Every structure is written in structure tokens, then in C-alpha cells.
Amino acid sequence: MGFIIVVLLVISALGADFLATHDPFRMAPRQRMLDPSAEHWLGTDQLGRDVYSRVIYGGRIALWVSLTAVSLSLIGGLILGMLAGYGPRWLDNLLVLVFDAVRSFPTIMFALAMVTLLGPSIPTIITVIVVASIPVYGRIVRIQTLSMKETEFVLAERALGAGPVRILFSHILPNVIGPLLILASMEIPVVITIEAGLSFLGLGVRPPTPTWGSILQDGYQYIRDTPWLVIAGGLPLILTTLGFTFLGEALRDAFDPKLNRH
Amino acid sequence: MAFDAFSRRNFLKTAAGAGLVATIPGTEVVAQGGLKILKSRCDQAIETIDPGWRLGTVDDNIMRSVWQGLISVVPGESWNWEKQLATEVVQETPTRIRFEMKKGVMWSGGFGEITAEDVKFSYERIANPDNKMAYRTDWEKLDRVEITGTHSGIIHLKAPFMPLWLSTLPAGSGLVLPKKAMESKGITKITTDPLAYSGPYRIKTMEPRRLIVLERNPDWKGERPAYDEIHYIVVLDANAAEIAYEAGELDMTHLPIASVARLQKKMPAKSKLVVKPSLAYWWLGMQMEDGPFKDIRVRQAVQYGLDVDMVLDAAFFGVATRSTGIIAPGLIGHRPKNQIEKPDVAKAKQLLAAAGFPNGFKTDIGVRNSAEFVNAAQAVAASLANIGIQADVRTFDTGAQKALAGDKGGKWKEMGLHIVRFSMQPDPSWATAWFVTEQIGEWNWERFSNPEFDKLHQSLTSELDEKKRDEGYRRMQDLMEASGAYVFLTHGVNALVHRDTVAPALSPDAQRQFWNRFKPA
């Protein structure tokens, strides 16, 4: 179920150019806020743009932002977490301090600060999300690495003469990556929501680039005129969140060694 | 709109005559079922009610309720004023205004009688350049206030200053502050505590981000206000405000333009819609000192290329009409038409090519983070795309946008285009003040600098001849347009919806609320 939704999302993002029925940027002020019709499947927005096409293109942004941000934070968290867990004590202390400092900052406040500093754009959003979520992954990896470091099999590897690089990548990584991938797939909808949230606040992707957040924002703004914008912006968000959450749960089941033991 | 009567002659006439309205004793409004309460929406948090530092109409509404000026704007269809603290205000010469004050009007809190000392204190503190107050231009021509008696004095100007009667004395900068109260408490900048009251209301509750409750000032000797309490409820979001209105939580609220179109089709029950042309002005500005817009041909290309009607249609839902400058119809200096009236894409492309941008370029368009601005920006971007200019929309909080555009370190270079709305007082100098060379780094985001413009702005405030003023301000707007840095968009409208049980008292542009004159209908 989750897999199907995610696949549909990926297809729609990749094939946005073919799937969209209109130019998502083209305005027709006189055609504003139309109800869904054969011409405009999800109606039009306050500037007369085709909402369906904007939703499709918005999915591309959502996916691009979330996949990039999640994979970057995953890699960053993995490296920093393993460094903290396996490296010298002072480095661990330092990294934990940094992780805590970043985590203690509410993401939105942090995003506000970064956006003020760098200006709203896709790279800014990705940077914000990456910086804000590296500690999430980093902490998990660190804890796992720390506990792995003391396990007998790691000691056994060391006793055989294995160096730190080999131990980290050949033995600790495979044990850490599973839960991390699950977390990542669960994080994707969170990231999409953050992106949408920032766009909703006007701090995200710049208009007129369509994103679900900005469609939702428009919808909110004109909810008293037409309900379709909110539905069009909100529904894909809900579905995607569901999809990735289901996928994450499926992944968790797949990765759980207790369930595929025999 | 009945604005033709608003001439210098009328002013002088009114000034010489007695302020009749203010002296008529009020008819008692009997409170039914307890207190009579008026609930109005406040669309931003209150930061200061100091006249020298006020930020917008909302602070202005509160200020005028807790204090009085010598004279005050009168609610109604046309811009007129009446006497408040003054019994007489006479412009004896172009630089000399004599006033007599009522006797026995007391400050609350035991700070004694309101005297000419207070007047002198209040006006000179704004005029004093050392205080660097935001509204110092209102009193920039003030020489001094001479005290001739406890209740009389003379305002001496360095040069004739026509905006005095329109946007200084009857407006916020003309309010009289409690000198003794401020000095005894060592306060130089008032935040949200008026210290002592002279107006019809006093503050009962002040929660700047939530709710301001005004109650009757027991010391108020003027006409008794019909409402016992004014609840000024902070609702930042327009949608929420509309819902609150429909739910009965508000008796009135200003509306975004999008709602006007909808309400015109379908009004809520027992409500009235007020739509008045605004004095404010919107324009598309080009920062002309750096980047592609340094070249006047590029700026002209934008002037020719932008389909203003389309932008207005998109962003203002067809409710607002195109403006011809920064001075609204009915005011001195209003320009009958723009120099470039119709878009000419071919010419725009030609100009761009000549400037070395045959394929256009990328730039940013900065706007405030609210729906009208973002819509306008998107519409502008769409229109400019037709001539090859790719404009990315950047949204800001008001403060952030000014901080960037006014940055001394050169950050202003980041922004090529911006769409701005400035609010306006009924004197043309109030519009031109922000575009002088001196304002570069402050509000002059286009970094427009024209010696003739600067000179005209200086001289016209002292110009007594109304016709010369009119011509001068038109010329100034011509200069602005000729610089290429401006595309004038609209004045917009002010719209509000109120219960039909309330008879509101509003300024002619429906912007300001005069709560003590509101009546149950």
C-alpha cells in the first residue's frame, strides 16, 4: 500500500511534464478560482492557474527536496555519528554538544533564521532541513556505534587485527543502516511537511514555483472563496505522508531480524 | 468623493471659524443590558503609541482616543478638521500660527491642567532632529512654539509649511502629550502606556498582541461617547477576522481586497460593506544603482513590458483601478495620466536588446509576505516573463525587507525589483517625502536621486499657491516615471464590513476609526 503510493508519487514527479495538463505558471486572472471541470481537473487558483498541474509539479519539488535533504542528512548523520561513536572522547563530547545545540533549536525558528540569512530558496530549505536533521540521525548512529563498539564481535574483529575503517564500514554500518533507512523513510513525509510548512509561511520555495505548501497557503487564504485549493494542496500531502509511513513500517518489518530469523 | 472643498481657502476659513461640532453637548446613549461594547479588529500588534514613533493606523486609532490635539480630522466624506483642545487656531502669516486653548481641561492622574507648555513640549520633541523620530518630517519646518500665556501660544515656522493643516496638526503628530507625566517618570519614548489621559477613552486592558480594551475616561468633558468600551481585538489573519466577524466576535473588520469581490456578490446578514478609494499607493520599483536595472533602457523596458491591468486583475480581483502616480485622485498634485499608458512588448524587447539583454535576465522581486503582495509579485513575474525577464519572488517580513533594501553594507544590491505599498496622509508632500535623495538607505529603495525632485519637495511644502503646488507635485511624479524606476500600479481600496447596528465614524478613506463618534444605528 505504502509502496504503491510512493511509486505513484515518483512516477508523477518524473513524468510531471507529460502528466500536467497545463503550464503550471500560466495565469488567467479572469478564470480564477474555478471549480473542478473537464478542463481544469482540480479547478484553478486565485490567479487562474491550473491547480492539477501545479499539484503534479509540486510533487516533484516535494520529492526532490525531501529525497535530497533526507539523503544528505542521512549521510551526514552517518559520518558524524560514527565519528562521535568511534572516535576520540573529546570529539564525541564536541559532536554531542553540537547535536544538542542544534536540536534544542526549534526547526521552524532555525528555518526562520536561516531564511533571513540566506533568503528563501530550495537550497536554503534543504540546508535547513539537513542541518536540523543531521543530529537526529547522528544521535542514533552514535548510540548504535557506541553500543556496537563494546560488543564482543567488534572486540573479536579488533582481536583479529581489523582496523577502525574496516570495523566501521564492514561491521557497524550494516547494523546501523537498517534502522536508519527506516527512520529516513519515516522522515521523508516530515521533510515534505516542513517544506510545505515553510512554503506555507512564505519562507519556502519562492513563488510562483508550485509546491504543496504554497498551494495550501493559497487555499487557506481563499478558503472562503473556494475549498478546492486546500483540498488539492492538502490531499497529496496526506497521501504522501501515509505512503511513506506505511513504507517505513514495511521496511521496519523487513529489517527486523526477529521476523526473518528462520 | 467630495474633496474639492479641500482648499487652502477653506482651511483658513475653517481655522478662523469656531469649531462648532466639538462644543455641542452629547446626547446620552443609554446603555442597554449592561455595557455598550464595540468590538473592532486590530490587524497588527501594538508596539508603540508614541506619536513620533507610530507605525500605522492601529496605533493612531488608539492615540486619538486617549489624547487630544489642538485640532483633529473629522470623520466623514471629506477631509476636514475641527478644534479639539484649541478654541482658536489662526494662521496669521505663512510662518506664524496663533492658538488659544480651552481652560480647565485636566490630565488624568493629577498631572494638572493641559497648557501651552504641553503643546510646546509635544511638537518640539518631534521636530528636534536629535530625537531622530520617525515622523520628524511632519514638523521639519517648526522653528519653535512660543508660549504667550498659560493657554495660548504661537507656532513659529522656519518656512511656510502647507502639510501642517492636512497631515501634521490634525493627525498624530499634532497630538498633545502629558509633559509633566513624562518628565516626572523620566520617559522620553512612550510604549503602550499613555501615562496621562486627555481623550475620550482610557486604557483598561493592554495586551499588545491580543486585546486592547478602552473604557470611558471619567474626566472627559466633551461629547459622551456612545460606547462604554472599545475592544480592539488583535486578529492578524484576515480570514480569521472574517470568520470572527461572522461569528459575532467582531462588530467590524477591514477586509482584504479578495473578500470585497466576494462580499459584493453575497453579503453576510445584517451587515454593511464600506469600500473607499485609498490614499495609499502601490508601485513596482526598480533599484537603479546596481545590476541590470542600472541601465535606463532596462527600466524602461519594464515600464513598457509590464501589463499593469493584468497585474491588477490578478492581484486585486478587478476591484482596484490603475493609478497615475503616488498621489490619489482628489488630492493636490494628482496626475491625470501616466506617460506610458499602454504596454508595448515589442518596444520593451527592443529596449532590452539594446541594453545588451536580448535574452532577458534573472532577477529577484521582493515583496511583503502577504497574499496581495505575493499575488501581485507573481502576476508581475508572469508579465515580465513575456519580455524575457525572469523574476523570482522573494517574500519578507516588513522589517526584513526594509533592512535589506536600506542596508548600508550593500545588501540592497540583492534585490532588483520590489512591489511596495506606502500609506498616505492627505497632503501630497507625504507621498513625495520618501523619494528624495536623503531617503536612500531608508525608504527610497529605488535609490532614485534627482536634484530637481529634491528641490521641488523642499520648496513645495512652503508654497502657498495651491496651483503651483499642484503643478509641482505633478512634475515630481513625471520625474519619477521618467527615471524609469517606477511603474505606478494602484491606490487600492480600503474596505470594511460592519454590523448594521453600528454607525461607524471613519476618515474619508475609511482607514481611520473615530470611536468616540461611533453610534449605535
Add this chain to the structure above:
Amino acid sequence: MTDLLAIQGLRVRFRTVGFVRALIDRIADPYIDAVLDVSLKVRRGETLGLVGESGSGKTTLARAVLGLVPVHSGSINVAGRELVGLKESEYRAVRRELGMMFQDPVASLSPRKNVRNLLAEPFHIHGIRGVDTEAEARRLLSIVGLHQGFLTAYAHQLSGGQARRVGVARTLALKPKMILADEPTAGLDVSVQGEILNLMNELQRQFGLSYLIVTHNLPVIRHVSDRLAIMYLGRLVEQGSTRSIFAKPAHPYTQALLAAVPQPDPDKRRDQLELKGEIPSLRRRPPGCEFHTRCVHAQARCRIEPPGPIPLGDGREVRCHFPLV
């Protein structure tokens, strides 16, 4: 026979609290000595049993030999080569010669690698090329008595005894001269215990291995070791041949340990308790003889003067003022 492993005056310290914490709590000496002044030897082809309760430092000692914990002072000599002071990278070569078997047979195998990979890994770690790792893996499996089907098994699919055998096979891959085994029979059932010990004996005979076996299981060590070293609070209190120690323990602690082992015979029930109290904290080492707090024979001298090692002849040594022999 020559000495394969010679340890002289070995001391291993651990920091118990961080630097800042030590300052705040005014702890002058934030270290504890897990291993203190230990000297012992293991000859080629010999099995030394290192016996003690938990916290006695026996595991730490074994790990110190492998360079898995830092040594504070003293010397560890393996086949004539000094190990103390070697860099981590230099230690890797040493580890080819010293195999280690960890306590938990299943947990000491990397959980996401199958037996084939686990067995090939020692060769990869040491960059040994030109070895047919598949053939080696099969050979090693057959040495430890497991059939080839186990090549594709993962650690969690193995029983304790099978995992132990895979662990042995792994340590054998690099043809070590010595194996350090930490509780090699812990957690195994009695019947499986015997199989593993027999296998270890067999391998010793075949490859001339030396063993250092760390254990608290006296009945087991009795049958597999040539000599015993008894540790208490990080110190060796007695060493000598297994036979002589079991026959007549010299140190009261050794005696107490032997007496504490329950006899599987209902007719030999004990009514007396030999050893009262618990092992003291390493943070508060008792003065004098460290065992005096629990020793039934303790006298005034024991509380003041630490006993030095007293040779009893025939390689036996005891750290006691009043040895029982």
C-alpha cells in the same frame, strides 16, 4: 620449552570519572587499577588457566595482551617481541599470532555476515592474497567439526556450541601461536562444554598451540590447564601447576574458591561457609594484604603489610604472609 608469553609487572588503569568531574568532586586519583603488578609466563604448547571472580581483572589482562585496552606500565612479551608501546597499526601484525575467543560465542560473531564471510575475513583484514578463501573456510570448518552446510548460516542461526566452533575456526585461520580464551565454556551446556574443551585440546596437540584460558569455572579448568594463576583484585595471588594447587592450595583465597564449588554429590553437602563478604571495590583497595577483609586466617600483619610473592618451589608462587603450605 620456551616462554611464548612473558608478562612482567603489568599494570592497567582505567579512569573512573572524567577530568572535570574529578576536579569538582575533588577526586585526587580518578583511576582504578584493574590489573596491578602482574607477572606471569606461558610456555609454548602450554595451557595457563587464569582464575578469579568477576572484577578480579582476568579479562582485562587478556585484553591487554591483545592491545585492546591500554597498558599503563609493565611489559608484555610475545615470542621475544615487546608489545607495550606498539602503535595500533603495529599491533595488527601481533594479532595474527594471538587469537582471542570471547565470552559469548554468538555475540562475538558479526551478526550480518554469514559463516563463509566470517571465516574469510581474517585473510582480508591482514591483506593476505593468493589464498583460496572458500577452500580455507571449508578446511577450517572441518577442523572444528562442522559440516559445510554451515557456510551460509548466520550467527543467530547457530547454537552456542556451533558458534563457539566457528569462533575457534576464525581464530585458527591465521595460524596463531597462542589463543586467549575468555570463559570458553560460559553459557554452554555440560555436554557441549566437553565437546569444546576436547576440541581445544585436540587443536593444541595438532598445532602446538598455547592457551591462556580465563575462567571462573574451577571444575573445567582443572581438566584443561597445565598451570593456574589465581587473581584477586587485579593481582595474582597464587600460581603454580594445576595439580599442586588443586591438591593443596597455598593461598586462603584459592582455598575458599575451591571450597565454594558445589559438589555434585548429595553426601558431600557443606554446612560451613568458607568465604564471607564480597570482593571489595577497586576504588577502595584494602591496605596491607588486599584479601585480609575476607580472610579467615588474617592477622594483624596482613592488615598493614602487603605480602610479596613467595616462591614455594616447582614454579609455585603465593602472595600471602601465612601460606597454607
Add this chain to the structure above:
Amino acid sequence: MEPLLDIRDLSVEFSTPRGQVKALRKVDLAVRPGRIVGIVGESGCGKSTLVSAVMGLLAGNARVTSGSIAFEGKELQGLSEEAWRDIRGRQLAMVFQDPMTSLNPVMSIATQMIDIQHRDSGTRADKLKKAISWLARVGIADPEQRIEDYPHRFSGGMRQRIAIAMALLVNPSLLIADEPTTALDVTLEAQIIHLIKQLRAEFDGAILFVSHNLGLIAEICDEVVVMYAGEVVEHADIRRLFHAPSHPYTQLLLTCDPARIESEERTLPTIGGTVPDLARLPRGCIFADRCPSVFERCRAEAPPTYTIADGHHVRCFLHADD
């Protein structure tokens, strides 16, 4: 004398992805008042399942397929959760292998020991006094002060003493000790065993003592149950079991124990073969594959339990009369 705990014909199965695992089969076990009954066997023999069944704490995928568990003459199966709690808190007590898991790390010993008496009437002071007296009895020095401490302030041995004190505090009629010394060093193990023996004089209930260590069993039990692969293969008085073991498995188990081997022979005896898969049971005797005395009948049918002397039962055809 009526047995305190009377288990008859108990069979338990677990549902697993591999099929039904028959963890316990036709187990008979009677514990008479005042007796210490040892259960011995290797891993996977069903000791823990049996204990869980008696405590009413079987895992969710377990099902009792036959038999009865009677405690003080009352059938335990089918009791409500409420009734179970009542029995567990009053008549049945348990000491676990790891004392850290049975003590709540965030509550003081006093709180936990008072809490466990919640069914008793009496003031808090009385309960505290009783708790302190029990701590003293299990050999905790300064019990008045130490009772306010948290579990982590005690060593492993001390914690196990406290766990025993807590178990006996409610004066249960049956104490189940599940490998209570496995986590402890040999010297502490000796102390705990010594303690249990001492307490036995004051405590009049029965003890079910689970262990894989024959030495411990010999040390304190009155009678022994030997389990193998989910079945009770032998049940005898302690002396008979050690001196006249009658099931081949018991015999081998005793031979393998290094503590019983007096010779200096380096090669130790073992039991060849492996424990059968409980999901795919052989037709005949469960031990047939590893049994040195196996004969034809063993592979054809499962042996019943033969009583070869008073209180000595063996599940083996070697003792068949026919």
C-alpha cells in the same frame, strides 16, 4: 501428604512460523509442602516454560494443550487475571536469575518492599519493620539505613539477597527460584545457597529450584526432576538420583559434569548428537538418537513413565516390566 503443587499431564505448545513447537509434553510434577524440588536440564529442556506455566506467565503464542496445574488443591488454569495476581502476590513467589530485572531501579528498596505487602493490613510502619527484619535475615548489614537505598547502590550478590527477602516477605507457600545464582560468582553463589539453606529453617513453604548446575542441586534439593527436550525423563529422591541414576540421559549428564570427574584425563566425556527439533518430534523416545542403550522399541514408540521405586519415576523402556 497432599501435594502443594500438583502438575499432571501438562503439555504446552508454541505457535511459531515453523509450526507448532511442543515445548512441554505430558509433564507430571508434584511438590509437597516443605520440600525443595530441583529441576535440572540443559537449555531447551522446558524448565523455563514449566516455570512460566506455573506462574501463569506463558507467552502469548503459547497454549496449554492438555493437563492440569493444581495449587493447594485449586486448579490454576482458567483463572482470571485478578485471581492470578492474588495468588502470585500471596502464595507464589519467584526469585529470578538476574536480580536487576526483578527490582525496580527507580524505587527505593523500602518502597518496593512495602509495596509488595499491599494486600496485608497494617500500618506503613509495621510493613517497614517487617521489611527491615527480612533484610537483616538475608544478611544485609545496617538494614534500617540501607532499606532507603536504591537497587543500584547494592552489589549483585546483595541484590539477589534483597530479591529473596522480597520473595519471602509475603510468606508464600511456594517459592520458585529460577537459576538464582547463575549471574553470580562462585563465592557469592555459595553464600546465596547457604542463605537459602538457613532460611529454610524459618520458612515452611516448598521451593522449586531450577538449575543446570548439578552441584547446586545436590547441595540443597530433597528431590530432583530431570528434564530433557520438554519431557520429565526422571524424578527421584536426591540420593537415589545421584547414586542410582536410572535414565540414560541422567547417567550421561552426571558423567559429563567435570566436577564429578576425578581422573586427570584431558579428554572429557560428551553426549553425542543434538537435541531434537521440538517442532518435528521423532516417533519414539525423545532421547533415542543420543542414547547409548537404544534398542528397537525406543524408535518405534514413546516410553511411558515407570515407577521403579517409591518416588522414583523413569521414562525409559529399560525399566519396562513387560
